Amino acid sequence: MNIKLKLYASLMRYLPDDVADRHTAVLNVPEGMTPAKLIEDRKLPKESCFLVLLNGVYLTPAERETRQIQEGDAVAIWPPIAGG
């Protein structure tokens, strides 16, 4: 199934070369993929995955391990950031 992986800030360097735009890669992943497994497969530094959103909704560290990504879903990840 195809999903979108969106990486931001210092994690952008982990995007593949053939990106859809500055932040987004369309990836073909097997059924049952979880955000945690995706982070592992893409060799993203786990400790830098501070904010993980699935279709814009925040996932707790526990949910990243168990939530199954569906066809067309977007997983967006940021390192530790803040603003104001």
Place this chain on the structure above:
Amino acid sequence: MGWTQKILRVNLTKGTCESEPLNMQWANDYLGSRGLATKYFVEETDPKVDPLSPDNKMIFATGPLTGTASPTSGRWTVVCKGALTGAIACSNSGGFFGAEMKNAGWDMIIFEGKSAKPVYLTIENDQAELHDAGDLWGKSVWECESELLKRHGEEGRVASIGQAGESGCLYAAVVNDMDRAAGRSGVGTVMGSKNLKAVFSRGTVGVKVKDPMGFMKATGAAKKILAENAVTGEGLPTYGTQVLMNVINELGALPSHNAADVQFDGAAQIGGEAMHAKRETDGKANLVSNAACFGCPISCQRRSQMDPNHFTVKDREKYHIVSGGLEYEAAWALGAATGVSDLETLTFCNFICNEYGMDPITLGSTVAAAMELYKVGAITDKETGGVSLTFDSPQDLATICEMTGKGEGFGKEIAMGSKRLCEKYGRPELSMTVKGQEFPAYDPRGIQGMGLTYATSNRGACHLRSYTVASEVLGIPEKTDPHVTEGKAGLVKAFQDATALVDASGTCIFTTFALSMEDIAPQINAACEGDWSTERCMEVGERIWNMERVYNNAAGFTGADDTLPQRLLKDAAKTGPAEGLVNKLDEMLPEYYSLRGWSADGVPTSETLGRLGL
């Protein structure tokens, strides 16, 4: 200690500068800066005063930690009755001016009256003097500051107003160090109404603390936490506040096109990452470096340089400099709110705000409201004098921003702010304001707690009175669901009280991404006389909040003003995770009043006032 225990009182009507001792009872009860200056203000000023009358006082204030070795101790505030809002105003700035003023030996400067002609004030340690500013009136912040440094010494620091503050733009800022600003609520307008152009400060006296060894220990511990924390030690220095643009857009909480939408297609083109990317036009990045305010180990400031061939600055060398770049709120207001996704145009408009001295949040949001008025035909080229105001147009945005700074043509109407503008043209519902002030870059339909934050903010809609985004989005100190209202009343109250205390201390609210009150209180305790426990600090924060509320109520505000633009309460989010949601303020406000110890119509009860010593 911590306090210099000296106030400078400047009577602009009489042209006098007099030193007086700080009221230490008030210092013990309200700490400093936002708290202590507001105490002086409410004791000395009629709540019904016209903000632009000579009877409205204006106070430049530092906190006991300002100018010390405490991390982020460059903060200072301007307190008065806001020109934009008619509510209590307290605008907070960084840079170096506040620390310089404190190191000259002054906790506060109280300006009263109105000068018959333009003047500026110089402070060199205990020497204070008013000077004729006839030759500076009409000059920009950049020109005025450069001239005063040349005249009085490059080691000094300057806070001034630009042409916007002189001409009565209702959201004029007081700008210091070229591009740091006490920006909100029109404090620069009040300064301009007093014919006060600038303050130059040079200080070499230093700041003493109660327990030097204990202070070094407490501030050292805080610095270590800030350095080791991933957000304050790495995230903010590298990407600044602007990294939030894509986060908030992804969450479906980025107000766009005057808050008609909650997501913006151009977000990725104007966010923090885009500032790092090399331009196609000249191969250089918009972002040159980060920078720090006085004593700040976080260094979140952006320093930017535009493409010199961009249409806004071609052959205009004064804009080819490296200067204060876009922060998140400015990029949102000038960009997403207006639909403009050209980073260079937004940088130009931000430069204009610093040069002429304007609040970019209110400017951008007012231009967005004007663009909607133009779109629906409530204003036409006849009213605008032929100036097009089309959503998404970089040219239209740049033109109207510059006209507003200069006080030219339809820019004079934009200078009123969106509330007055939309009322004038018969569409008051198109103003995205609370208590007359435009709300910032977080849509309360997607982040419910921010709705309560805006509705109850004492200075009109503002994110910096209780930044529940930290909890609802970033999980600091703990994660809450942005789409639910349960628990948000308590969250907002806690953030409001803690923020008031941090503001009163003279340090930066950004420290609270890493520091808790248990890390801040020991710094105050080591600097100031008395016992400053965590509990006492929180009580001072609550006292400050209630004092501001009592003043606003006496000024004529009521619980009916604790509301939101109808668009946020009636028109559901169209896209994103919050699709179908409106802000459910009515579910949060009664509980908030109850937790505050206020009546059902938002008035602090006598019990609450008594408990807080008000």
